[in-house]
Structure formats: C-alpha cells, structure tokens
Amino acid sequence: MRLGSIEADGTKFVCAVGNENYQIEDQVQFPTTTPVETLQQTVDYFKQFPDLKAISIASFGPIEIRKNAPKYGFITATPKPNWSNVDFLGRLKQDFDLPIVWTTDVNGSAYGEYVMSVLYNERIDSLTYYTIGTGVGAGTVIDGKFVGELGHPEMGHVRLKRHPDDLDFKGICPYHGDCLEGLVAGPTFEARTGNKGADVPLTDHVWDIMAYYIAQAALQTTLVMRPAKIVFGGGVMSEAFLDKVRDQFKTLMNGYLDVGELADYLTMPLVEHNGSATVGNFALAFNAVNH
Amino acid sequence: MRLGSIEADGTKFVCAVGNENYQIEDQVQFPTTTPVETLQQTVDYFKQFPDLKAISIASFGPIEIRKNAPKYGFITATPKPNWSNVDFLGRLKQDFDLPIVWTTDVNGSAYGEYVMSVLYNERIDSLTYYTIGTGVGAGTVIDGKFVGELGHPEMGHVRLKRHPDDLDFKGICPYHGDCLEGLVAGPTFEARTGNKGADVPLTDHVWDIMAYYIAQAALQTTLVMRPAKIVFGGGVMSEAFLDKVRDQFKTLMNGYLDVGELADYLTMPLVEHNGSATVGNFALAFNAVNH
C-alpha cells in the first residue's frame, strides 16, 4: 500500500512515499520558505502518486491537535515568520481526499521508534522521544496513543535545577530564558562558547553541563510517566554524549527507582539519521486507512 | 453490587464497603501498626460481607504494580518500619477468592476524581491528582488507564527551581533533600517555621514559597502530559491556598500555553474530605467484576 509522509520542520520539509513495512520508495527535501510556496511544493510532490492511500504529517509547532477545535490542523503561534495561523492540514485536504494524520514532529518520531521497538521484539507499551536539535521537544506514546489532551506536550520548556558552573548563562529560550530548550538546544553551544556544537570536543566541560540538564529531563519524564524507554534524537546527540547523560542520570536517581539497564532505557533512535518520523508517519498513515 | 475499598496510608487504613454508584454503606478506620495485625484487621472487616464481589486496594508505596513481576502486589522498599517487602495483595488473596485491584493511593484518588468528573458531565479523558499531605505524590489517569509502565509515577520527587527567599532551606526528603516533597510536604511547615501548617496564617510568606513550588509541579505536569485537569488534595490544600498556586502558575506560564480557565484547570477534589480514593476504589472494583 502506498503511503505518504511529511516531516515539516522550521528549516526543511522532507516528503516521502513508502509502504506499511516502513520502506521508503521515494523521498524529496526542500527548504521551508513561505507557507503558500512550501505547501504547494508538498501538494505537487504527492500528486505524482495517484494511488496514495493516506498521508501523515509530523509538523513543527505549536500546532492545534484537538480534533474538535476550530483551528484543528493549523500551525498556531509559532515564532517562525509567516507560519503563524496557517491551515496546514486544510491545504492538504483541498487536494487530497484521503485520510490525513496530523501530529507533531516529535510525536511522529516517538511513534516511529515505538513501532520499530515492537518490530525489534522489545515488549514496550510506552516510549518518550526527545529531540535535542535547533529546538528541544518531546513526544510520548502510551499504548499506541499520543499523550496530550489539551494540546501536545511542550517538554522542551520545563524548568530545571541549574548546574553550579553554569549560573551565569541566561539561556536562549525567547519565552523562558533558562528552560530545558534554553539551556541545551544546539545553538546554546554558540551562545556559551562562541563555537558550533560540532566543533566543541566532548572533553569540554560544557558537555557535562548539557548532560546534567538532559539527565534531569530524563529524570522528570521517569518520575512523571515511568515510560518503558526514553529515546534521544536530534543533531546534538551521539552515543558518546548519551553515555555522559546516563552517568548523570544514575547520579541523580541515586538508586531511587529501578529502570533496568540504563543502556536499554536511555537510547539513541533505532532508526538512523533522524528518520524516525518518516517511519512513524508510514505507521500512522497505515493505521488511518484501517480505522 | 457490594464492593470493597481499602485506602492504606502510613498512619491509618480506611476500609469501606459500598456500591457501583459510589455510595458508602459502611466504613471503618484503624491505625497502621504491623503488617500482620493491620492486614488481619482488614481481612476480618471484609469477612463480615460474604456477598462482596470485588475489592480495590489503594496503597501507600512504593509498591510493585507490574503484573508480570514476581513481587506484584507487594509494598517494596518503603521507609515505613516493618512494611518493606510485604505481600499485601497476597495476604488478601489468601482469604478472598475475588477480583482484587492493586494500585497506589494517589492512583485511587485520581481515578475517583476522574469518574466523578464524568458524573459531573465534564468531558475529560485525562486527569492528574496530587496529594500534598505528610508526603507528596501524584497519579494520572489517561483514557481510563493509569500512567506508568515500569512502575507507578513518583511525581513527588521531581526537582524544581528554588525560590530566591528559600535558598537556605535544605528540604526534608530523606532521599533528595529539596525535591518537591522535600519542599512542600506538610512537615516542611514545622521544619521552616517551627509551627504546624494549620497554625501558620495564609498571610505568612512561607505560603507564597509553597505556592511557587506547587505551581512549578503543575507546570511540569502540564508541559509533559497536557492533562485536562489537575486536582490537588491532602491536608495542606485549601481553596484559598490553591488561589495562590493559580496566581504563581499564571506568572510561570506567562501566556505560553492555553489551559482554559485556571479555576477549572487547577482544582480542589470534587469528593470532599479526601475521600476520592474510596470512590476510585469502588469504580475500579466494579470494573474488575466486569472484565
């Protein structure tokens, strides 16, 4: 069955077609310019595939996900210029009379990792996926459903205990300063050190500070939801850095709760190259056909 | 249909029988002494009602709730003397060949508030219940199920940003010092002021500090799960104090997310006198008969 995937972030759109076995048949990528232009490119891309059975959209946000809300399917008050109050889903529906799934980019990724875990024979019913990239966000799947009734989670904006060696750093979140995103998003490397993250060696103390905050986020997630697994994607993450996060998590947890092997509990994505959302979209689109 | 409710906390057991309309027919209360004695009293109480169809237990913790775990039904490593590693559920099963539900005290309360909300015609699918009492804990219901796969949540032990006027207070949690429980549990009044909470007037600045921390907990819950409603029970809470929490929540949220009317979003329990768990137990016991 041919299914469509849209992964929309603030800098680029990745559109793909594939099947219910999560195999990508074709994929394109283009920059996120104006809504009119970018959504037209998206529509044009999928028009090439007349036998498409469903589409799933994993979008940057904030977005309206409450099905009974008047603005369901809209990107709402985003800081991204021109994209506030844009009827993303409505634009797609104009051209495609198909089931179209609408969720956040991180929910899409969480779902992708969730179905891949099942495929890998891990028996899990719940999973949280964090992206630590240009921004920070997370999505949670419990029993195949996304967490969030009044709206999608905004786990990137939780407040944390500050690291003693980082008290002078004000954080870069335009809304909150030193929330999680304000302290660990990719651009904090430039803000703290003047260098891009990719150029800061893992031996630099700034990485320990980052690990301390991300470990706190993992701890909060654990204490609040006790998911079976927490996955970390996004440009900032690597297995070597995640090891630092695990160390700090262990110290913070201090034996209080058992989460099993940390190497299995706090993990990199099963899908490589940040492709979890595409897998998630295919799975969500397939479900939409069958319900 | 006659149903049994056990609300077990560290100081007392409340046992009740009632029906699927949440009406209490009979109720007793006795102090929590040794496991052998207290569980025998519990068994003796319910033996009076031979037509009992199911029992639900809402217990203090930590407890093992994973059904496939060898110690399912046990109280695990509690600081309460004599109660670690006690097979609570097993003891009940020795005498009652009935469906017996096993969950945490706060999950029981969350479930009670959830079913009451439905009865009050609030259309909600998710709710978090906090108790701010001798200890601090919370339970979350989403779509009729409790959140927590690896175990029950321990939301009382999240870390928070400290209030600038409270930096000298070390907190009273034996595990973490200044976690949420360490900062706002009832006994923190004695630790901070030398007086019991009931004797500290609401005009005292200590209440603003408390409100700041509880508002942060509500904010975390909102950002992580976006439930439809957060309910606050326990001896420390009152409508007047909750108003302070709402004010601080509003300041912290700073318009970032819409949660509707704060008076409807952050609320006192619908069930008065901290009786939510009994209602929850009747509802859970009734479900257990029918599944």
Ligand SMILES: Nc1ncnc2c1ncn2[C@@H]1O[C@H](COP(=O)(O)OP(=O)(O)O)[C@@H](O)[C@H]1O
């Ligand atoms: N090796 C690295 N170490 C630390 N930060 C990195 C690394 N590579 C990329 N980044 C940062 O990650 C961010 C991009 O994250 P990414 O997940 O790729 O994109 P986006 O979040 O925009 O979808 C940028 O801020 C970039 O500087």
Ligand SMILES: Nc1ncnc2c1ncn2[C@@H]1O[C@H](COP(=O)(O)OP(=O)(O)O)[C@@H](O)[C@H]1O
């Ligand atoms: N009016 C009050 N103001 C502040 N704290 C109070 C008040 N009344 C009781 N408390 C505190 O609440 C705690 C008891 O909470 P409660 O929920 O009744 O019991 P428990 O948590 O033990 O089941 C005690 O620490 C008590 O000092």
Ligand SMILES: [Zn+2]
């Ligand atoms: Zn923020």
Ligand SMILES: [Zn+2]
């Ligand atoms: Zn603690």
